[in-house]
Amino acid sequence: MSHAPAHAHEHPDFLRHHFNTPKQQFEAGKLGMWLFLATEVLLFGGLFVGYSVWRGNHPEMFKAGSVFLNTKLGALNTAVLILSSITMAAAVTMAQRNKRGPLILLLSLTIAGAVTFLVVKYFEYTHKFHLGIYPGLKFYEKPAGDSHTLSGSLVNDAGGVDLVLVEGTEPLVQEVAFADTPEAEPTTVAPAAIGPAGLAQDALEPGDRPADDDHAEHLTHPLQDPHRPANVHMFFNIYYLMTGLHGVHVAAGIGVLTWLLIGAAKGRFGSAYFTPVDLGGLYWHVVDLIWIFLFPLFYLI
Amino acid sequence: MTTIDVTKPMQPEAGRPAQGTNYLNHTTGIMSWLLTMDHKRIGVMYLVSILTSFFLAGIFGLLVRTELIAPGRTIMDADAYNIMFTLHGAIMVFLVIIPSVPASLGNFVLPIMLGAKDVAFPRLNLFSYYLWVTGAIFAVAAIIFGGVDTGWTLYVPYSTTGTEMNGIIFLSMAVFVLGFSSIFTGLNFIVTIHRLRPPGMTWFKMPLFLWAIYATGIIQVMATPVIGITVLLLIVERAFGIGIFDASLGGDPVLFQHFFWFYSHPAVYIMILPGMGIISELISVHSHKHIFGYRFIAFSSVAIALFGFIVWGHHMFVSSQSPLMNVLFSAITFSVSIPSAVKIFNWLATLYKGSISLNTPMLYALSFIFLFTIGGLTGLHLGTLATDIHLHDTYFVVAHFHYVMMGGAIIALIGGIHHWWPKITGRMYSEFWGRIACGLVFVGFNIAFFTQFVMGAKGMPRRYWDYTDQYRIYHVVSTVGSYIMAIGFFITAAYLIHSLFRGRKAPANPWGGRSLEWQCSSPPPAENFPEPPHVGDCYDYSVLEWDEQEQGYHWRRDIPHPVGEA
């Protein structure tokens, strides 16, 4: 960078020409990163609001859906991310102390954590897909080779319920049917299945479900549960949306961390200049933090 | 020897760029523009791109008006009409008005006003320009794929059902990408203002334009992510049938409206606040009088930014929102108009007993005050529950938001372009044609849109392709007004382009401004200032005097110049 000879002070390589001092540059970078993280939080904020609206109006939907999530895998992932946050924090310290070897090691460990997280997430997703628990309309299609009969309920305009039974990809609409479970009454759901809190009518009157009913745990697909609330697919859609967007951020984090690792290997960072490591660390902590909220919201409560 | 430097005594000689080189000509070639990280060049690229979009969307608007000149089919059928007003609105809002002032003029002036060499993150600045370009490409794709006939608000169920074509997805992607462009611009400016102010420039010595840009930045950063997630949800909704907004899948269409307006109401302040900042500069500089009530204007910008976040429900009075919410939103809506009024009164007080130059920028500033006042006051009719039930979704709303967005934001942009044109291009435009064009725009605008208040109050619904005979006269008048306004804009384009080639060379300080951008030559050198300058009171004009020979202002010869101060 060309700069005017009038600069009396030292202008190290990493200092961009429009900053006067490394401190100014560092502080600008840090403030910028915090603002960016605020936008990330707000981006997820929209989804968290959606979650609250749905959960507030239809708690039973979340109850019925969350039994299909694998709490053990979720807990494993939580532990992995917390560990990776610790290694990341340590990496920043190592950069500040000019310790290149430990910095490289800790960054690699953090990347390993991120990759592990995504691998676990991959198995969780594919397992659900295998069972036919898809996001979107495919939720109501029967998975190939499944002997169970699935029946789905979607509120239709007329205020009644279309029960969509799907063989392969061809939907056939039937009037009344829970084919496997003749004892179940056909459900009627008011058109405003989603509405202001308290107004929502759900398939299940409180107390309908037998007190000792634990059979939901033996099911592989929520549609096999005759007592499921209407629109139970919404739980999974919100789940896929939120964890999916979070997964995209983890993937982006892997990119950032890898870039930091390359920089560290080239010896770019040290006590004079560790801004990228510091900022990358902040990003990674926020990604972890979001998961810390997602895990209990979906898996635990 | 192309530029006349009246500020010589103010700057130490050392580090001055050679006479004649400036940001426009210090490097050449197309790549030196496309890959530039100079905030001035990026600002100019934004300006050109935004004005091109303005032209395009303006044509769409004229087509809409032409269709409406008579009932029934005039030049297009109802479906084409729906597409036309959607594109007009969406392009005007997302590609033109939201980025307009900050990204173009803000980019150009902000670092210079701060005496800085550049914005805090020049690379991010260029990146956000290319995000804008990407958004524009998606918008074009939306036009090609067709089917975008929802209105700029993209309401469900129009956007989730309806046409089979997938233009909606592209338009949503455009909004998403443009949103991030806007976020990065706002973020960049906030950090620049926090970290790159020169020694001596405390918060309350900043030009008011910067306060406005700062407040805008806060909204851009805090509100835009929400529209981002909203259109993202809309995309998955449309592509996979997620069902979050689609009532037929168990979703909640009103939730979409909440999400949309949570962004889009604050977004109207993204549009107007920078314009208000421009007006604060224009009014003070061109009446050669210290701005009145500096702190009030500064704080009202921040107040508008914060209050703007809690009034979104006034767009949803008839959406089945609970009556309690309606009352609350209505009350808060009234309170948010107070800071706007504070600004108006301070501008008027600044004008009072000023020595007003009625040149083009000032005429635009006065037009702004007039038009924005009408727009703001009619906002109160809409914020009142009882009247809004009647006025909602009529031409009254259309007139309201054109008075604030076009009469406010766009007029301020054009005024600002004239104000800083000598600085940006180094040329003076024709003052004569400038005033004529401003007059045509002002008159045409009022003819076009005031009639819409009347027909809206009489019940003409918005977004209708056809109407009964009782509204005919209003539509005819309105369309004629829009043509007059268009003529004004074409004249403006003509003399501005002409000035690039034939215009008189601009002095460093043609208007007698005191903020730092008038201190460097016109056009500014590539690095603005070799060293951060010290600053004085940017609204104290008593130290400047007119120089007949230079046709510009410079520091008074009879008082000593504090070295390094503006």
Ligand code: HEM
């Ligand atoms: C003085 C303060 C203002 C008040 C009290 C106000 C109030 C309102 C209200 C209540 C509505 C909803 C009308 C309805 O749909 O029934 C509305 C619509 C609108 N306002 Fe304002 N407004 C103000 C200033 C502004 C400004 C400064 C802008 C933009 C620069 C703006 C842009 C709009 C737009 C675009 C719409 C219509 C959106 C649509 O439905 O397409 N308003 N305003």
Ligand SMILES: [Cu+2]
């Ligand atoms: Cu509003």
